[in-house]
Amino acid sequence: QVQLVESGGGLVQAGGSLRLSCAASGRIFSGHIMGWFRQAPGKEREFVAAISWSGDSTSYADSAKGRFTISRDSAKNTVYLQIDSLKPEDTAVYYCAAGLTMRPRDKRLYDSWGQGTQVTVSS
Numbered sequence: 001q002v003q004l005v006e007s008g009g010g011l012v013q014a015g016g017s018l019r020l021s022c023a024a025s026g027r028i029f030s031g032h033i034m035g036w037f038r039q040a041p042g043k044e045r046e047f048v049a050a051i052s053w054s055g056d057s058t059s060y061a062d063s064a065k066g067r068f069t070i071s072r073d074s075a076k077n078t079v080y081l082q083i084d085s086l087k088p089e090d091t092a093v094y095y096c097a098a099g100l101t102m103r104p105r106d107k108r109l110y111d112s113w114g115q116g117t118q119v120t121v122s123s
Contacts, residue, residue, distance in 0.1 A: 001027040002098040002112040009094060009117030018083040020117060022096030030054050033104045034079040036070060038092035038119075045095065049081060050104035053084055059104045086121045093118050 008020040022034065035050040049070040050059045069082040079096060085121055094117050099110035 002032070004030055004096045004098060004112055004114035006094065006096050006114040006117040009119045011120045011122065012121050014087055014121055016086050016121075017082070017084045017117060018086065019120070020083070020094055020096075022079040022081075022114060024079065025096065026112075028077065029100065030056050032098050033110075034070075034072065035097045035099070035100050035107075035110060036068075036079075036081045036096045037097060038090075039080070039108055039116075040089075040092040043084060043092075045052060045107055047105040048089050049109065051079060054107055068118070072085075083119070084113070086119075088121045088123045091100065092106045 002023045003108040005023045036048040037045050038048050039045040047061050048064050049068055051070045055072055055116050059079035067084050072079040096114040098112040101109035
C-alpha cells in the first residue's frame with residue numbers, strides 16, 4: 001500500500017500560480033503511475049495529469065495541456081503539479097493517486113488516494 005499526502009492548495013487570484021505537492025511513502029514500485037485528479041462541487045472526479053514513477057512518461061487531460069505541468073522528485077518521493085494562469089474553473093479539490101495501471105486516465109484503476117487539497121481561484 002502507498003500512502004499519499006497532498007499539500008500546496010489555497011486561495012489564489014485568477015492568473016496566479018500554485019504548485020501542489022504529493023508526498024508518497026510505503027511500497028512504491030518503478031511501475032507505479034502517479035496521477036492528479038480534481039473534483040469540483042457537484043461534479044465527478046476527473047483526470048488532470050499522470051506521470052510514471054520512473055519519470056519517463058507523462059499524460060495530460062486535454063483541458064490541462066499548456067497550463068499544468070506534472071513532475072516528480074524521486075529523491076524526495078514527491079510528485080508535483082504546477083498550475084499556471086489559474087482560472088476560476090480550476091477551483092476544486094485536487095487529489096493525488098497511485099496505481100499499477102496502464103490506463104492512467106481511469107480513476108478506477110488507482111488503489112491509493114490522498115486526502116485532497118483545496119484549490120480556490122477567485123475572479
